Amino acid sequence: MSQAVLVDLIHGCCAACAGASLLEESAADSQVFLLCGKSYREKNGLIDTLLTSCTSAHVLDSGSTVENLYRFKQTLDQLDLSSITVLTTAQGKEVLVHYQDLLFTAVYAFHYKERPAEQSCPGRRGSARTESPGEAVGKEVSTFMQQLPALKGQLSVLTSTLIPDCFGHGFSTRTGGVSYIPTLSSLNLFSSSRRKDPVAVVMENRHRLALHAGFHPRPLHLVKVNHANDVWVLGTAEPESYDAMVTNQTGLVLAAPGADCMPLLFADPVSKVIGVAHAGWRGTIMGVAMATVNAMITEFACQVSNIVVAVGPSVGACCFTMEREQALDFIRIHPDCVPDPESARPHVDIRLANRVLLQNGGILPEHIHDNTVENRSCVTPCTSCHPENFFSHVRDGLNFGTQVGFLWIKETGERARLPSDHTDHQEGR
Numbered sequence: 001m002s003q004a005v006l007v008d009l010i011h012g013c014c015a016a017c018a019g020a021s022l023l024e025e026s027a028a029d030s031q032v033f034l035l036c037g038k039s040y041r042e043k044n045g046l047i048d049t050l051l052t053s054c055t056s057a058h059v060l061d062s063g064s065t066v067e068n069l070y071r072f073k074q075t076l077d078q079l080d081l082s083s084i085t086v087l088t089t090a091q092g093k094e095v096l097v098h099y100q101d102l103l104f105t106a107v108y109a110f111h112y113k114e115r116p117a118e119q120s121c122p123g124r125r126g127s128a129r130t131e132s133p134g135e136a137v138g139k140e141v142s143t144f145m146q147q148l149p150a151l152k153g154q155l156s157v158l159t160s161t162l163i164p165d166c167f168g169h170g171f172s173t174r175t176g177g178v179s180y181i182p183t184l185s186s187l188n189l190f191s192s193s194r195r196k197d198p199v200a201v202v203m204e205n206r207h208r209l210a211l212h213a214g215f216h217p218r219p220l221h222l223v224k225v226n227h228a229n230d231v232w233v234l235g236t237a238e239p240e241s242y243d244a245m246v247t248n249q250t251g252l253v254l255a256a257p258g259a260d261c262m263p264l265l266f267a268d269p270v271s272k273v274i275g276v277a278h279a280g281w282r283g284t285i286m287g288v289a290m291a292t293v294n295a296m297i298t299e300f301a302c303q304v305s306n307i308v309v310a311v312g313p314s315v316g317a318c319c320f321t322m323e324r325e326q327a328l329d330f331i332r333i334h335p336d337c338v339p340d341p342e343s344a345r346p347h348v349d350i351r352l353a354n355r356v357l358l359q360n361g362g363i364l365p366e367h368i369h370d371n372t373v374e375n376r377s378c379v380t381p382c383t384s385c386h387p388e389n390f391f392s393h394v395r396d397g398l399n400f401g402t403q404v405g406f407l408w409i410k411e412t413g414e415r416a417r418l419p420s421d422h423t424d425h426q427e428g429r
Contacts, residue, residue: 002079004032004072004079004081004084005030005032005033005085005086005087006072006085006086006087007033007087008035008086009034009036010035011065011088011095031058031081032057032058033058033059033072036060036061064140065099066137066141066144069099069103070103073103073104076108077181077196082107082108084108086110087113088113088115089114093112093114095133096112098134099137099141101199102137102200103141104198105192105193105194105195105198105199107193141200142200145178146204148178148204149178150178150208151179151185151186152177153175154175154176155173155176155177155187155209155212156173156176157170157171157172157209157212158312158379159171159377160265160369160377162308162367162369167267167269167408167409168215168407168410168414170213170405170406171310171312171313171404172189172209172406173187174188174389174391175187175389177201177204177205177208178205179197181196183396183400184391187208188202188391188401188402189209189257189401189403190202190222190257190401190402190404194398195399195400196399197401209406218251218253220255220406221234221252221254222255222256222404223242223256223257224239224240224242225241225243225278226243227278227282228243228283228286228288229243229283229286230244231246231277231295232246233246233299234247235247235249243256243277243278244276244288244292244295245277246266246274246292246296246299246300247273247274248272248274249409250409250411252409253408254275255406255407256277256404256405257402257404258313258314258383258402258403258405259383259391259393259400259401260280260314260392260393261315262279262280262284262314262354263312263404263405264276264278264279264309264312264405265309265310265405265407266292266293266308266407267307267308267310268296268300269306270303271296271300271303273296274409275293276406276407277289281320281326281350284330284350285329285330289309289357289358289361290358290361293358293361293363304363305362307363308367309367310370311371311380313379313381313382313390315392315394316381316382317339317351318382318384318385319384319392319394320384320394321343321347321348324343324345327341327348330348337350337352351370351371351372352372383395390403
């Protein structure tokens, strides 16, 4: 099985010390990477000697460690490699694990092989630190990410005319971020241990969304999806998992993810209460939408007639099919939710199902903004049908990206954000 070997010449030993280990550790089918940095390579001619001894070597000699390791990850992804052996010292490992946590995910398996301290080169201990390695690496990585160019065009969000101006809100699209992996490109907003987009990239994408949409520096609270109907009332103990949140607190941005599943936004302009929910087909059947409404009513005395609901981008009946037995649950909600019930795999309209359940629970039909509403800007396009604008699990498979619906209560005196107020990251910034 092909793997990558990363030889740490910045934080570990010099080229002369690494040579013997490099030849010993790198198998015939391994891709070897020399982490040396530009200044170190210029001062050490032994790098070229190592290159002649290992023809599969790549030199990582950019100006900063974070840029070198980001290039390293890009090459790994191009070569479809995920197993990495790192040759370094204990001091080098102490630093490199912090880069690993920010720039990689659990998809990549790192195996550190430390050189004994006595074999390390003298005089390469580094200067005295005024901050911990983790803090220093975090600042370096954040600064680097901010300088990356936006991919796939400008960042944009969809907004609903139903959400009053006393709230800030939106539904993200996939453009204007820094994620480079095709199915995650470019504004992926969720990092998973099973996907290749790391924490640093996702946090930069969230930062750019916050600047564009106007909620920076408020924190973004994303629901911990369980595909059920549990609702967290902020201010109480946070559960391990839940698919909806409600609050009357200002200064917080609630968000629900979606990549075919629906991000739902709930707002009561009279009581100044908000909620968000993640509704896939399981959550829809379990009633997560009305569970959110009921939490707003129970916890904050909202009136159901005052609550408005915006349904975000999600998979349409045109692209979503299920086994016939599963589809029966949606026929029970309303026959129109399954337009072809006799098919081997019927199409299912989970958006219509949520509308029916909300209306049955007392939400006024005109207070639901989805794709069934005429003469109103659409905020509920089919994610699978529009690859240029949205991520889709149905379309892209397991390594899919994630967009979000987000909502917050504006502070007193906070003005509406206009398109001219939006701050976008341009190339080179």
